[in-house]
Amino acid sequence: MSAPALAPPPVGAVLTDIEGTTSSIAFVKEVLFPFAERALDGFLDAHAADPEVAACLTAVRRAAPGEEPRAVLRRWMAEDSKAAPLKTLQGLIWASGYTGGEVTGHLWPDVAPCLRAWHRAGIRLNVYSSGSVAAQKLLFGHSSAGDLTGLFGDFFDTAMGGKREAASYAAIAEKLARPPGDILFLSDVAEELDAAARAGYAVCQLVRAEDGTQPSGRHPVAADFPAVAATFGLPVPRLSQGEAA
Structure with a gap:
């Protein structure tokens, strides 16, 4: 008999992509x-x-x-x-x-409840996106779930380096003053996850049906943030009727 698969270790920090991960690619x-x-x-x-x-x-x-x-x-x-x-x-x-209220940042309904639960649990939340830090803060500051910027410790863009380069993730871990293995990176793009994994991160691919993302077969996958939480031992919030709408 083969040995049972070991559960992924708990993480102390989450680094998340935006487009295709917290928000629709179409947005x-x-x-x-x-x-x-x-x-x-x-x-x-x-x-x-x-x-x-x-x-x-x-x-x-x-x-x-x-x-x-x-x-x-x-x-x-x-x-x-x-x-x-x-x-x-x-x-x-x-x-x-x-x-001016003409644009509202799109978030999948499962995202904000999980981010709030993880923040309450003391997990440090951070963003790494190809969009500028200013654009990231605008999206999360004027999101469909309200102003979420206070949940995040740091925002990173490609000033840290390309998202498909392992050195970028090493630099972010240094900025966060955390060992790479303590950080979970979430993205829909397999090549970004490859780079983060090479830097020593835990990784998970978001495979959202609405965006048509296909699993790479190289990394753990999750259909939404509660599935991420269940896989990596993070708090799994109960979605209220309003949050699940």
């Missing part, structure tokens, strides 16, 4: 990006003289001499360019939308 592509495109002209009309916006427009002119900046920005949007002035402007437009 960014079908809500945030279209909102920024629709709001671009009005935002620039109202804020072109603001120092941060003016600096972005100057950077656009330098990147595309002789072209009208708004046309360049729209082209970059269509190309899903990572150009810094576009990313900065999108962030500013999203901030305006969030604070």
